[in-house]
Amino acid sequence: MRPVPNGLADIPADQATVRRSNLSLVLRHLREHGPQSRSAVAAATGLNKTTVTSLVGELRARGLIRENGPQHAGAVGRPGLALTLDGTRVGALGLEINVDYIAAFATDLGGRVLIDRRVGFDAMGCDPERSLDELARLAREALAELGLLGIHVAGITVAVPGLIDGANGVVHVAPNLGWYGVPVAERLSWDVAPTIPVTVVNDANLAALAEFTSGVAAGTTDLVYLTGEVGVGGGIIAGGRLLGGADGFAGEVGHVMVDSAGERCGCGRTGCWETKVGLAALVRMVTPDHAYGVPDGIVRDPEERLAEIERRQAEGDPQVVHALAEVGRWLGLGSATLVRLFNPRVIVVGGYFARLSEHLLPRAQAELTRLGVTGTVAHCTFVASDLGFGAASRGAAGVVVDRVLADPTAIEILPPEMSTISGA
Numbered sequence: 001m002r003p004v005p006n007g008l009a010d011i012p013a014d015q016a017t018v019r020r021s022n023l024s025l026v027l028r029h030l031r032e033h034g035p036q037s038r039s040a041v042a043a044a045t046g047l048n049k050t051t052v053t054s055l056v057g058e059l060r061a062r063g064l065i066r067e068n069g070p071q072h073a074g075a076v077g078r079p080g081l082a083l084t085l086d087g088t089r090v091g092a093l094g095l096e097i098n099v100d101y102i103a104a105f106a107t108d109l110g111g112r113v114l115i116d117r118r119v120g121f122d123a124m125g126c127d128p129e130r131s132l133d134e135l136a137r138l139a140r141e142a143l144a145e146l147g148l149l150g151i152h153v154a155g156i157t158v159a160v161p162g163l164i165d166g167a168n169g170v171v172h173v174a175p176n177l178g179w180y181g182v183p184v185a186e187r188l189s190w191d192v193a194p195t196i197p198v199t200v201v202n203d204a205n206l207a208a209l210a211e212f213t214s215g216v217a218a219g220t221t222d223l224v225y226l227t228g229e230v231g232v233g234g235g236i237i238a239g240g241r242l243l244g245g246a247d248g249f250a251g252e253v254g255h256v257m258v259d260s261a262g263e264r265c266g267c268g269r270t271g272c273w274e275t276k277v278g279l280a281a282l283v284r285m286v287t288p289d290h291a292y293g294v295p296d297g298i299v300r301d302p303e304e305r306l307a308e309i310e311r312r313q314a315e316g317d318p319q320v321v322h323a324l325a326e327v328g329r330w331l332g333l334g335s336a337t338l339v340r341l342f343n344p345r346v347i348v349v350g351g352y353f354a355r356l357s358e359h360l361l362p363r364a365q366a367e368l369t370r371l372g373v374t375g376t377v378a379h380c381t382f383v384a385s386d387l388g389f390g391a392a393s394r395g396a397a398g399v400v401v402d403r404v405l406a407d408p409t410a411i412e413i414l415p416p417e418m419s420t421i422s423g424a
């Protein structure tokens with residue numbers, strides 16, 4: 001087989017940047033607007049037809065687009081043939097590790113869901129090595145399935161509830177997992193996929209991106225996302241962009257102190273917001289014998305715990321009714337600060353907050369009104385996410401797709417015989 005050119009090595013750096021940006025422009029255009037002819041792409045993007053033809057040739061060679069409609073020998077390039085995003089060859093894998101589960105979510109480039117899986121797992125009761133073993137096992141399983149589907153995985157992003165060094169994929173601290181300085185990216189690369197780029201991102205930030213692109217409030221340019229897990233994380237979309245902060249640590253709302261006389265938090269401080277509204281707080285109030293961190297040898301998926309709480313709520317169990325009212329009140333109280341700081345149009349709640357939204361959100365909304373932060377001046381409403389506990393892993397896969405759309409040269413040019421097959 002002759003060597004496959006990498007496409008950009010032979011041209012100067014500034015031209016390579018322009019070329020990459022134009023490849024991205026054409027690919028995004030086809031993803032957003034569906035199949036169209038070369039002329040239509042040229043008209044919409046402002047690129048000339050010769051450039052479009054050249055870009056299309058390269059995107060085809062990378063297996064990212066194909067041509068629809070009847071194709072006869074020698075007819076390639078004939079006006080009228082519809083170009084379309086070829087989502088079927090390139091895939092993205094999102095993984096998530098949380099306190100009581102691990103999850104995998106994979107899509108192809110066109111957004112078709114290929115894998116959506118969650119497995120109950122007691123990460124709180126395991127050391128990081130054991131947790132990473134389990135995450136690696138799930139990753140290998142997912143990659144094997146994607147391999148059988150003929151999918152080339154462009155990248156893996158791992159969602160972790162903690163503070164992460166995005167440059168090297170090391171988790172500085174994930175208090176509820178008990179992780180300090182854990183090199184997640186290096187470990188997965190070494191153990192699972194040496195040739196696939198692995199990145200690690202805060203779970204709530206990923207979930208916020210998933211909400212912004214495909215959730216109930218999709219397209220709302222100013223929104224706050226709150227994860228209701230054992231811990232509570234936040235992701236802030238301001239002006240249509242995720243707020244990262246100087247170190248990428250913005251949105252750590254769960255560890256904002258709301259009660260100086262409150263409970264000890266997993267982070268070592270006292271009275272953090274998540275000690276009032278995290279799932280661990282609710283479970284501690286309603287099932288103290290099965291609280292998180294109390295070993296009883298049983299791994300409970302969050303859905304199981306919530307099913308019990310819902311059942312008892314429906315029976316009018318006063319302990320549960322009171323606990324839900326308290327969580328709802330504190331949810332509103334903490335959110336009032338976020339509304340004052342970020343003036344979001346909506347606060348999307350995910351995880352268990354969404355599952356129990358009918359019991360939590362009316363109280364939380366009333367608290368915002370009582371505190372005078374919403375009403376005639378600012379309008380902000382709570383809405384429940386419909387992405388469930390999968391929001392972060394979905395967002396993780398989305399980040400990989402975005403990276404390919406931003407830089408299609410990240411996908412290698414196929415050997416000639418394969419690009420012919422994919423273009424047929």
Ligand SMILES: [Zn+2]
Binds near residue numbers: 255265266267269272
């Ligand atoms: Zn804390």
